[in-house]
Amino acid sequence: xxxxxxxNGHQHxxxxxxxxxxxxxxxxxxGLKGTKFGCGAGLCGACTVHLNGExxxxxxxxxxxxxxxxxxxxxxxxADGELHPLxxxxxEQGVPQCGYCQSGQIMTAAHLLANNPSPDREQIVTxxxxxxxxxxxxxxxVAAVESVAGGVGQYQxxxxxx
Numbered sequence: 262x263x264x265x266x267x268x269n270g271h272q273h274x275x276x277x278x279x280x281x282x283x284x285x286x287x288x289x290x291x292g293l294k295g296t297k298f299g300c301g302a303g304l305c306g307a308c309t310v311h312l313n314g315e316x317x318x319x320x321x322x323x324x325x326x327x328x329x330x331x332x333x334x335x336x337x338x339x340a341d342g343e344l345h346p347l348x349x350x351x352x353e354q355g356v357p358q359c360g361y362c363q364s365g366q367i368m369t370a371a372h373l374l375a376n377n378p379s380p381d382r383e384q385i386v387t388x389x390x391x392x393x394x395x396x397x398x399x400x401x402x403v404a405a406v407e408s409v410a411g412g413v414g415q416y417q418x419x420x421x422x423x
Contacts, residue, residue, distance in 0.1 A: 269337025270305035306392030358396035
């Protein structure tokens with residue numbers, strides 16, 4: 262079936278089955294590999310993208326539900342080739358270890374900051390709860406978000422005030 266998707270500001274015409282997960286359309290049809298497959302059930306957050314500015318799990322969103330929406334992936338988060346402030350903070354705070362969950366983490370954090378530019382630590386932790394990180398870089402993730410939000414933003418290992 263024919264669908265027209267707007268991804269990162271560009272329209273794409275595709276012929277895929279209506280129940281094809283958006284994740285596979287992004288990765289296999291459009292070549293946008295930044296969005297990752299994690300659990301396939303919408304539970305881990307690795308596949309998070311924005312649909313009309315709201316976070317969505319692309320592994321469990323059928324392409325037919327995304328037609329007509331503005332879809333933003335990690336590749337479309339930054340403008341004019343410049344890293345998004347969160348991407349810069351991720352590097353500065355040394356957040357990624359394996360890096361697999363990071364695009365979903367950043368997309369979730371971007372949504373938080375777009376709606377609450379100055380969240381406190383509790384609001385950050387609450388917003389990020391649905392995104393899993395097998396490497397356990399949660400303190401660094403919080404520090405990175407805080408640094409962009411104007412908070413403390415200094416990673417401290419457990420037992421040192423984190």
